[in-house]
Amino acid sequence: MQACYGSAVKRRDFGQYCGLARALELVGERWALLIVRNLIVRPRRYTELQTGLAGIPTNVLATRLKELEQAGIVERQVAPAPARGVVYALTAVGRSLEPALLSLARWGATQLGEPQKGDVVTPEGMVLNLRAVFQSAEAAGLTASWEIHVRDVVVHAVVTDGALLTGLGPAPVGPDLTITVELDDDELASYRAIVSSMRDGTVELAGDRKLLGTFLRVFTVPRVA
DNA sequence: ACAGGGTCTGCAGATACACA
DNA sequence: TGTGTATCTGCAGACCCTGT
Numbered sequence: 723m724q725a726c727y728g729s730a731v732k733r734r735d736f737g738q739y740c741g742l743a744r745a746l747e748l749v750g751e752r753w754a755l756l757i758v759r760n761l762i763v764r765p766r767r768y769t770e771l772q773t774g775l776a777g778i779p780t781n782v783l784a785t786r787l788k789e790l791e792q793a794g795i796v797e798r799q800v801a802p803a804p805a806r807g808v809v810y811a812l813t814a815v816g817r818s819l820e821p822a823l824l825s826l827a828r829w830g831a832t833q834l835g836e837p838q839k840g841d842v843v844t845p846e847g848m849v850l851n852l853r854a855v856f857q858s859a860e861a862a863g864l865t866a867s868w869e870i871h872v873r874d875v876v877v878h879a880v881v882t883d884g885a886l887l888t889g890l891g892p893a894p895v896g897p898d899l900t901i902t903v904e905l906d907d908d909e910l911a912s913y914r915a916i917v918s919s920m921r922d923g924t925v926e927l928a929g930d931r932k933l934l935g936t937f938l939r940v941f942t943v944p945r946v947a
Numbered sequence: 948a949c950a951g952g953g954t955c956t957g958c959a960g961a962t963a964c965a966c967a
Numbered sequence: 968t969g970t971g972t973a974t975c976t977g978c979a980g981a982c983c984c985t986g987t
Contacts, residue, residue, distance in 0.1 A: 752959075768970055782959065784971055808970080 745822075748793045753778050754786050755823065758795065758812065760846040762820055763890060765799065765811035774844055795819070820853075827854035831943045834914065843912050845875045845890050851913045852879050852888045852941060860940045861886065866933050869897035872905065872916060881940065899933040902926035913943070 749755050753775065760766060760774050772783055787810060790796035795816040798808045812819075827850055848870075856879075867880040869892055878893035879886065887894075903919050904926070919925050920938055927934060 769968090778960095787971095 748795065749790070749819070751786065751789065753782055754790065755826075757783070757786055757790065758816060758819055759823060759827075759850050760844075761796065761810060761812045761816065762823065763846045763849050765809040767809050771810065774846055790816070823850070824854045827851065828944060831855060831913070832945065834912075845877065848872075848875065848877050848913065849888050849890060852877065853886065855913070855941050855943050856886050857940055857942055858884065858886075860942075864936070864940065866899075866930075866936060867893050867895070867897045868933065868937055869893045869900045870916070871900065871902040879937075879941070897929060899927060899929040899931070899937070901934065901937070902928075917941075917943075 749758060756775055756778075757771060760771060766774065768783070768787075771787075772778065775783070787796060791798065794813055796810050797813050799811050831851065831854060861881050861884045863884055864881050865883055867878065869876060869878045876891055877888065878891065878897065879888045880893055880895075880897075881887075901920065902925060903916050904924065905915060905919070909915055917938065920934060925934075
C-alpha cells in the first residue's frame, strides 16, 4: 500500500481519510519534524541542517528535504548574496505547522524525564522550547526582553504587549535582562537545567533583576496531571 | 484465539563518489 | 566547497503460516 507524492518519492500511507494520518504521512517520518523545527527558526543551508541535526545521515537529510519539498512544506531558495548555493526555507504551509509543533513540544516537555548520556540540546531546540513553554496568559500586557547565554549559545526572548518573539543570537534591541547560565562541563544545557539554575539563583544577571521572576513565570513547562 | 517462527520488505546508517 | 547520489549492510517490523 503506497502513495505517490510528486513524481519520484514513494512512501507509505495509512489509507485513512483522517487529518492526523495525513499529517503523519507528510511529517511523521524520522527526522522530518526536527528539520521543520530548525527551519522555523530561520532558513538553513544543507550543511547547516546537517550540523544542527547531529546524527542525521546525509542521505536521510536529502531524502527528507525532497519529501518535504514535494509536500509543499519546504522550498529551495537562492541564497542571498554574497553567499552562493541554495538555502531551504519553510513555505507558508510549513510555517502553519508551528502551532502544532509547539503543542507537541509542550506535551513532550512534560515527558522528558532526566537527560540521558549522549543527549544534546541544540540552539534551535532551545528557541522552540521557549516558544512552547510561553504562557501567553501570564504575559498579557507585558513588555520585556531577555537575552540568555548558555556556554557559546545566545538566544533571546522579546515580549511586546504580550506577544512573543524569540530567536538565536542577541536581542534585536538591548535586552532588559541578560541571564548568563553557568553549567558544569558535563551538565547538559537542557531547559530544565537552565531553569533550575535560575531558580537556585546561580546565574549571572545584568539589567532589571526583577525580570528573572517574570521570566520564570512566563516561561513555564506545564504540569500534566 | 493466540503464540511462535520464518520470510520479506523497507528504512537507517555508513561510506564513497559525482557534479556544478 | 556545497549539495547531493549510489550502494551496501544490518536491523526492525509487517506479514504469513502453522501448531496448540
